[in-house]
Amino acid sequence: xxxxxxxxxxxxxxxxxxxxxxxxxxxxxxxxxxxxxxxxxxxxxxxxxxxxxxxxxxxxxxxxxxxxxxxxxxxxxxxxxxxxxxxxxxxxxxxxxxxxxxxxxxxxxxxxxxxx
Amino acid sequence: xxxxxxxxxxxxxxxxxxxxxxxxxxxxxxxxxxxxxxxxxxxxxxxxxxxxxxxxxxxxxxxxxxxxxxxxxxxxxxxxxxxxxxxxxxxxxxxxxxxxxxxxxxxxxxxxxxx
Numbered sequence: 001x002x003x004x005x006x007x008x009x010x011x012x013x014x015x016x017x018x019x020x021x022x023x024x025x026x027x028x029x030x031x032x033x034x035x036x037x038x039x040x041x042x043x044x045x046x047x048x049x050x051x052x053x054x055x056x057x058x059x060x061x062x063x064x065x066x067x068x069x070x071x072x073x074x075x076x077x078x079x080x081x082x083x084x085x086x087x088x089x090x091x092x093x094x095x096x097x098x099x100x101x102x103x104x105x106x107x108x109x110x111x112x113x114x115x116x
Numbered sequence: 117x118x119x120x121x122x123x124x125x126x127x128x129x130x131x132x133x134x135x136x137x138x139x140x141x142x143x144x145x146x147x148x149x150x151x152x153x154x155x156x157x158x159x160x161x162x163x164x165x166x167x168x169x170x171x172x173x174x175x176x177x178x179x180x181x182x183x184x185x186x187x188x189x190x191x192x193x194x195x196x197x198x199x200x201x202x203x204x205x206x207x208x209x210x211x212x213x214x215x216x217x218x219x220x221x222x223x224x225x226x227x228x229x230x231x
Contacts (some may be wrong), residue, residue, distance in 0.1 A: 047220075102211055
């Protein structure tokens, strides 16, 4: 069975601070995919990134960066110079290949509050 | 950019009533999913659907739930006799294939309120 742990329930930062959201996953599969989604107050799930288990390269996209470390089963997400618009719930998710598709197992989410 | 469309965006229903949530997946996608998110909680997998049958379902997806692809474009989730605890946001998703969740796309959700 798959499991995703986001130990940080809520984080509050002041605008322009850097913030890292932690994600630890568990799976016995050697091929899997990791995701981050943003859920703003409006409720939709906004896709941020997908990473497969064979690609441990870190990725940077603007103010966002992701650190994937298989040795510690972690896929952490850093926002540099946070902005008020970054305030949202962020979910980490894991998917493994099955014959029936690719269901996602989500973590419990981290509520990020960015204040002026 | 292709979208997964869900209707209605918000539905209020009385306890015990049947409700149908509708989704139009991306046209060339073959795998379809429903997820549920109770307010303030995590997103939970309900069911996946491929080749006109359920391929996987969770413990949440009991006999009161059913899914259907009635006309080749819509994908529906039916709750037969709603309970107060069915109040949640329901997300539909679709993906291209099962060789990797490329193109895995969520709809914007239907907020179901059972009163």
